[in-house]
Amino acid sequence: MNPGEILEITWLSLAVSGSAVLLSMVAGLPLAIFLYFRNFPGKKLVVALINTGMGLPPVVVGLFVALIFWRSGPLGFLQLMYTPAAMVIAQFIIAFPLVAGISLAAFQQVDPEILLQARALGASGFQLVKVLLKESRMGQLAAIIAAFGAVISEVGAVLMVGGNLKGYTRVLTTAIVQETRMGNFRSAVWMALILLALSFTVNWFLTSIQQKGANRWKDRSWK
Amino acid sequence: MERPELEVRDLKLFSGQRPLIDIQEFKLRKGECLVLFGPNGSGKSTFLRILSFLQTPDSGEIYYQGERACKHNRRRLSLKTVLLLQKPVFFSGTVRENLLSGLKFRGISQSEHKSRLEKAVSLFHLEEFLERSPDELSGGERQRVHLARAFILEPEFLFLDEPFNGLDVHYREKLMADFYRIRRLTGVTTILVTHTREEALYLADRIAVMLEGRIVQTGTPEEISTAPATPEVSRLMGQEILVEGVVESSDGGLLQIKTHGQSVRAFGNQSEGERVLLTFRPEEVILAAERPVTSVRNWFYAEIQEIRRSDRMFLVVLECGFRLKAFVSRSSVEELQLQPGKKVWAGVKASAVNTWPGGAVEEFNTR
Numbered sequence: 001m002n003p004g005e006i007l008e009i010t011w012l013s014l015a016v017s018g019s020a021v022l023l024s025m026v027a028g029l030p031l032a033i034f035l036y037f038r039n040f041p042g043k044k045l046v047v048a049l050i051n052t053g054m055g056l057p058p059v060v061v062g063l064f065v066a067l068i069f070w071r072s073g074p075l076g077f078l079q080l081m082y083t084p085a086a087m088v089i090a091q092f093i094i095a096f097p098l099v100a101g102i103s104l105a106a107f108q109q110v111d112p113e114i115l116l117q118a119r120a121l122g123a124s125g126f127q128l129v130k131v132l133l134k135e136s137r138m139g140q141l142a143a144i145i146a147a148f149g150a151v152i153s154e155v156g157a158v159l160m161v162g163g164n165l166k167g168y169t170r171v172l173t174t175a176i177v178q179e180t181r182m183g184n185f186r187s188a189v190w191m192a193l194i195l196l197a198l199s200f201t202v203n204w205f206l207t208s209i210q211q212k213g214a215n216r217w218k219d220r221s222w223k
Numbered sequence: 224m225e226r227p228e229l230e231v232r233d234l235k236l237f238s239g240q241r242p243l244i245d246i247q248e249f250k251l252r253k254g255e256c257l258v259l260f261g262p263n264g265s266g267k268s269t270f271l272r273i274l275s276f277l278q279t280p281d282s283g284e285i286y287y288q289g290e291r292a293c294k295h296n297r298r299r300l301s302l303k304t305v306l307l308l309q310k311p312v313f314f315s316g317t318v319r320e321n322l323l324s325g326l327k328f329r330g331i332s333q334s335e336h337k338s339r340l341e342k343a344v345s346l347f348h349l350e351e352f353l354e355r356s357p358d359e360l361s362g363g364e365r366q367r368v369h370l371a372r373a374f375i376l377e378p379e380f381l382f383l384d385e386p387f388n389g390l391d392v393h394y395r396e397k398l399m400a401d402f403y404r405i406r407r408l409t410g411v412t413t414i415l416v417t418h419t420r421e422e423a424l425y426l427a428d429r430i431a432v433m434l435e436g437r438i439v440q441t442g443t444p445e446e447i448s449t450a451p452a453t454p455e456v457s458r459l460m461g462q463e464i465l466v467e468g469v470v471e472s473s474d475g476g477l478l479q480i481k482t483h484g485q486s487v488r489a490f491g492n493q494s495e496g497e498r499v500l501l502t503f504r505p506e507e508v509i510l511a512a513e514r515p516v517t518s519v520r521n522w523f524y525a526e527i528q529e530i531r532r533s534d535r536m537f538l539v540v541l542e543c544g545f546r547l548k549a550f551v552s553r554s555s556v557e558e559l560q561l562q563p564g565k566k567v568w569a570g571v572k573a574s575a576v577n578t579w580p581g582g583a584v585e586e587f588n589t590r
Contacts, residue, residue: 111312113308113310113312114312114313114314116277116308117307117308117312118314118324118328119277120275120277120304120305120306120307120308121305121324121325121328121329121372121373121376122301122302122305122325122328122329122376123328124298124328127327127328131314134314134315135314135315
């Protein structure tokens, strides 16, 4: 496998998993906010379903997405099967419960008195949400880290709905499987290292944001 | 009479069947500091939360400057008020950011931020904390920042929930004095919640005593102290000694009351045979080794049970058929050589004894 090909595969991995995480944030955060502020019958069930979704096996997700987008499936006319879009959708389904569930848990960790005090100082509903997001940012970054970690490393779903088509839907994980099967351990190891480096770089970046000011409790004179 | 700044009518809030708040009428005058005074769990904080629209009552009407609050004007009226919760919680960020947060919430123009910040900082002496995180400050300093972020908003109504709670005596007195000065200076109409008598008497223009969700008496500190409306109010205002008795005779308002083998003289309008409760302040009780000849009408020969060191005085607990408490100075303890087991004379003027229509006294005696 030449370096150009590896670069292309790496880029597609990043693009597919990045888009899936981004979409899951767009959908998961508002859901978590809604669940935090609103009480309605069946809320517990919704939260339980989200929490269950956090442990969804990627192959199961792959199977259902394949059933939906298969030519004879309900959304078959969209002709998304074996496209990067289908891979994004599958990874979105894996990432979404992680973002929604961990964000909701993070919101619930915020001292409710902080929101009450914000309200009493004059915060509107929208400003209250901003306060909540700011006060729970550590937990939300943890949600993003968990979601990105889950999708960048999964192979079952992308393989089933993407098909590992060379130059089109091949990503790092599916390529590693392919190269190993063919006995091309050299390129498999290279791509495994790239996957680890990619995962580490993204997480390093997210962790640096998350941990800013996290150790405020530490007495500086200890140093 | 001028229109009250804030008026409450028939306000009720229930928890199941139990009423948490049941306030028939409540009025707040412009510029005054009303202290809502009562024991823990009497509904003071809940009342403040209702007034700030953080909690919705089951029924009742609230009028701000004559305008009845409803769901359409709730947001606008709530911006006239600031409530500081009992626990000073802060947003992440520096003290400066925390002070400015309320201004941002209320959409106050950037150009005004600087002048308001400078004013608040100088009033509350916050110069050295401004760029620090509130987490790094001591309890007292945090409380100071907490107060400042209310004053910086220059509200028309300031609602404070136990703002001096949990501070050491020295810092508390200092912050209370600062608050007293700043509040006078700004003239903001204030309701301050406390369960501490000392705070109520020092800071209040008027005191409203709250018990079990009801306001049982409203008046100046002087009125509440000298003419408490019920035995509960009298106990809250420091008249700790409660004894039950029966009126033996009445002579133009001067009663002779029989209680636990003793005879007590007191002023009251009860008639012969009626059961009464007697209260008097431990400060009003004097101790002597020999029974002196004075105008004091009530003298009891009592045995000292216990001597407790209190803030600045000693509290002597005596037994003379009923329990009696007296505050005495250190020099009195030394001069009279007071010690548990010793018998002394305890005196209290008839005019210092309050009488109440009789009732169960057990709950007070067990305290």
